[in-house]
Amino acid sequence: MRAMDVTELLDGLNPPQREAVASPLNHQLVLAGAGSGKTRVLVHRIAWLMQIEHISPSSIMAVTFTNKAAKEMRSRVEELTGISPKHLWIGTFHSLAHRLLRTHWKQANLSENFQVMDSDDQLRLIKRIVRGLNIDEEVYQPKQAQWYINAQKDEGLRPQHIQPFGDQWAQTMVTIYSAYEEACQRAGLVDFAELLFRAHELWLNNPSLLTQYQQRFRYILVDEFQDTNTIQYAWLRVLAGNAIPVMAVGDDDQSIYGWRGARIENIQQFSKDFAGAQEIKLEQNYRSTGNILKAANSVIDNNPTRLGKNLWTEGDQGEPIALYAAFNEQDEARFIVDQVESHFKNNDRTYQDMAVLYRSNAQSRVLEEAFIRAGLPYRIYGGQRFYERLEIKNAMAYLRLLQNRHDDASLERVINVPARAIGEKTVETLRQYAREHGTSLWQALEQAIRKDLLAARATTALQKFESLIDEMEVTCQSIELHEQVDHVIQTSGLIEHHMKEKGEKAQARIENLEELVNAAKTFDPDDIEAVDENGEPVDVEYASPLAAFLDQAALDAGDAQADEFEDSVQMMTLHSAKGLEFPVVFMAGLEEGLFPHKMSADDPNRLEEERRLCYVGITRAMEKLYICYAESRRMYGQENFASPSRFIREIPHDTIEEVRLKATVSKPVSQQFSVESAQEATGLKIGQQVWHAKFGEGTVLDMEGQGAQARVQVSFDFDGTKWLVAAYANLRPMDL
Ligand SMILES: Nc1ncnc2c1ncn2[C@@H]1O[C@H](COP(=O)(O)OP(=O)(O)OP(=O)(O)O)[C@@H](O)[C@H]1O
Numbered sequence: 001m002r003a004m005d006v007t008e009l010l011d012g013l014n015p016p017q018r019e020a021v022a023s024p025l026n027h028q029l030v031l032a033g034a035g036s037g038k039t040r041v042l043v044h045r046i047a048w049l050m051q052i053e054h055i056s057p058s059s060i061m062a063v064t065f066t067n068k069a070a071k072e073m074r075s076r077v078e079e080l081t082g083i084s085p086k087h088l089w090i091g092t093f094h095s096l097a098h099r100l101l102r103t104h105w106k107q108a109n110l111s112e113n114f115q116v117m118d119s120d121d122q123l124r125l126i127k128r129i130v131r132g133l134n135i136d137e138e139v140y141q142p143k144q145a146q147w148y149i150n151a152q153k154d155e156g157l158r159p160q161h162i163q164p165f166g167d168q169w170a171q172t173m174v175t176i177y178s179a180y181e182e183a184c185q186r187a188g189l190v191d192f193a194e195l196l197f198r199a200h201e202l203w204l205n206n207p208s209l210l211t212q213y214q215q216r217f218r219y220i221l222v223d224e225f226q227d228t229n230t231i232q233y234a235w236l237r238v239l240a241g242n243a244i245p246v247m248a249v250g251d252d253d254q255s256i257y258g259w260r261g262a263r264i265e266n267i268q269q270f271s272k273d274f275a276g277a278q279e280i281k282l283e284q285n286y287r288s289t290g291n292i293l294k295a296a297n298s299v300i301d302n303n304p305t306r307l308g309k310n311l312w313t314e315g316d317q318g319e320p321i322a323l324y325a326a327f328n329e330q331d332e333a334r335f336i337v338d339q340v341e342s343h344f345k346n347n348d349r350t351y352q353d354m355a356v357l358y359r360s361n362a363q364s365r366v367l368e369e370a371f372i373r374a375g376l377p378y379r380i381y382g383g384q385r386f387y388e389r390l391e392i393k394n395a396m397a398y399l400r401l402l403q404n405r406h407d408d409a410s411l412e413r414v415i416n417v418p419a420r421a422i423g424e425k426t427v428e429t430l431r432q433y434a435r436e437h438g439t440s441l442w443q444a445l446e447q448a449i450r451k452d453l454l455a456a457r458a459t460t461a462l463q464k465f466e467s468l469i470d471e472m473e474v475t476c477q478s479i480e481l482h483e484q485v486d487h488v489i490q491t492s493g494l495i496e497h498h499m500k501e502k503g504e505k506a507q508a509r510i511e512n513l514e515e516l517v518n519a520a521k522t523f524d525p526d527d528i529e530a531v532d533e534n535g536e537p538v539d540v541e542y543a544s545p546l547a548a549f550l551d552q553a554a555l556d557a558g559d560a561q562a563d564e565f566e567d568s569v570q571m572m573t574l575h576s577a578k579g580l581e582f583p584v585v586f587m588a589g590l591e592e593g594l595f596p597h598k599m600s601a602d603d604p605n606r607l608e609e610e611r612r613l614c615y616v617g618i619t620r621a622m623e624k625l626y627i628c629y630a631e632s633r634r635m636y637g638q639e640n641f642a643s644p645s646r647f648i649r650e651i652p653h654d655t656i657e658e659v660r661l662k663a664t665v666s667k668p669v670s671q672q673f674s675v676e677s678a679q680e681a682t683g684l685k686i687g688q689q690v691w692h693a694k695f696g697e698g699t700v701l702d703m704e705g706q707g708a709q710a711r712v713q714v715s716f717d718f719d720g721t722k723w724l725v726a727a728y729a730n731l732r733p734m735d736l
């Protein structure tokens with residue numbers, strides 16, 4: 001063990017941080033903006049408790065937002081103290097609850113070998129229950145029941161606590177909830193929401209056990225406190241009681257999980273419930289440059305309901321924020337790839353210094369493809385790569401079947417997805433037939449129908465499936481590739497199937513499926529790089545565009561993601577970027593409708609949450625921030641002309657520098673508006689002298705677009721050549 005004194009522990013902390021770390025063992029609420037050292041305070045506080053207060057690691061509980069963050073925290077504590085924090089209780093609410101239930105399964109009224117179910121398992125079980133109860137699945141959709149059950153659990157409600165009165169829908173939901181609960185109990189199954197709920201009940205039903213833990217823990221710390229939900233807060237509250245001091249660390253401006261039940265109000269509640277809590281504000285930001293911070297502050301300032309704080313930095317202004325207006329999503333991806341390459345080549349950055357953040361998972365496909373094409377290593381953090389996602393695999397399986405009926409894996413995958421009454425027993429019969437006769441499953445299916453090997457109901461279901469696939473193939477012969485993909489996801493019922501699911505995940509799945517149509521639209525078989533055995537490029541003749549498309553997708557999917565330790569660019573959604581920091585950050589897709597998301601634009605509360613998400617994004621950047629938007633984007637299955645996100649307009653102009661590269665894409669015909677229409681929109685002519693408030697005098701070189709999209713290229717006498725959106729640039733003609 002390394003000897004360590006007080007000064008060493010407090011070194012590298014500012015006065016309010018020190019106050020938080022070195023204060024007596026009271027309740028504390030550290031409420032502070034992004035990058036102000038909240039997590040750092042939490043880590044130092046743990047070290048302080050161990051080193052100075054001599055509290056054993058096994059008497060300290062720390063709650064983090066991800067298991068990865070817990071791992072990092074553990075190693076930081078070890079680094080600081082030289083003591084192995086192996087026995088520290090550290091993890092997410094879920095992992096800590098799980099640990100408790102494993103130890104006290106009996107008191108929690110669980111079976112010793114209880115199994116944790118993920119959300120797919122949970123849905124499957126609910127489906128079986130709904131069917132078993134003879135409830136109409138169309139009216140009372142299993143996905144909705146799942147959402148309902150989890151929401152009740154998050155609020156701490158068992159079926160007997162709910163009184164639906166006359167409401168038929170709610171009554172049925174309670175019936176399903178009840179039956180589901182019985183089934184779980186019988187089978188020893190526990191879902192994610194149940195982990196938290198059970199752990200809460202464990203305290204309530206076993207006072208002596210609770211006392212035991214209250215005596216054991218001397219201190220509890222919670223990071224990212226603003227995103228706790230009702231049951232998590234209740235669990236913490238009961239455990240702490242009047243016995244254990246709690247340090248809660250958070251930022252109301254970074255509450256981004258309201259849609260999943262998180263309650264910002266828990267922050268105010270904390271001061272009431274944990275009497276005498278010492279409130280500490282941290283205002284100095286150590287993460288970002290002046291420009292980045294100014295942008296973040298000014299965006300979040302537009303939220304009316306804030307607890308209000310200010311962030312400042314002693315650091316430099318730093319470089320301006322680069323704003324890139326891309327022609328479309330392809331151009332955006334190419335721009336990001338170019339910048340990543342140039343940072344890397346100039347030796348100023350490693351790949352892992354750089355992160356690409358986006359609002360919606362579906363955006364990753366185009367970015368991934370651009371990275372793969374450029375041969376740049378990347379990782380998708382906290383998510384799956386596009387072609388590995390469930391809904392995409394389903395759609396691809398249908399397409400593969402059209403191409404090759406004997407692809408057994410694909411057939412197995414989709415024969416009953418969406419559900420079409422082809423049960424496991426029927427499929428097993430087909431498997432058996434195929435095994436015995438050495439045929440493919442498809443052939444087995446044909447034989448089963450022809451030879452009447454199955455019950456009438458099963459045969460009818462199989463017949464329907466057979467003609468569905470056959471019909472798809474016929475239709476697809478006479479339409480374009482992207483229409484084929486669209487036809488397949490529609491007629492297979494996949495879109496509808498996922499539409500029935502509720503919530504953010506369903507939305508993401510639909511978006512991904514539509515994104516697959518876009519992938520087909522922009523697909524060019526000439527992009528496929530095939531090589532012969534000597535590594536020389538060869539031209540491949542494909543039987544059809546679909547065959548080429550499937551090949552490309554298989555290549556993309558098979559291209560192993562850079563492993564965890566390889567130097568690679570991090571790609572992730574804005575949500576999963578919480579708590580992290582990177583020297584260089586790209587925020588992609590800042591367009592109205594995408595970010596803020598179209599689902600949130602009309603609801604003031606949700607819009608505020610989107611803005612907090614933007615604040616989270618901006619504040620991930622330490623030194624250089626790029627913000628990109630595409631003037632046209634194929635998204636949600638169609639091409640949209642979007643206007644730049646309102647969040648861009650909320651960033652002060654003097655922190656931004658617009659980047660305009662020479663056009664590198666050949667624009668689709670639909671975008672090639674004549675200069676005439678641009679002239680009409682801007683009231684300017686090529687060659688005209690103009691004046692701009694910031695850049696001064698210049699000459700109009702070119703223009704494009706129409707209406708609000710019209711842009712003008714101006715060569716400024718002192719500031720070089722720039723493309724400006726006419727509607728914003730406010731160019732004044734000088735030769736009038
Ligand atoms: N007093 C300090 N001196 C130097 N660097 C500091 C100090 N406090 C924090 N930092 C550094 O500033 C960065 C941000 O700190 P940290 O991640 O703890 O902030 P945070 O408030 O938890 O941010 P977020 O809200 O994004 O979770 C880290 O790199 C951290 O090491």
Ligand SMILES: [Mg+2]
Nearest residue numbers: 038039040579
């Ligand atoms: Mg933090």
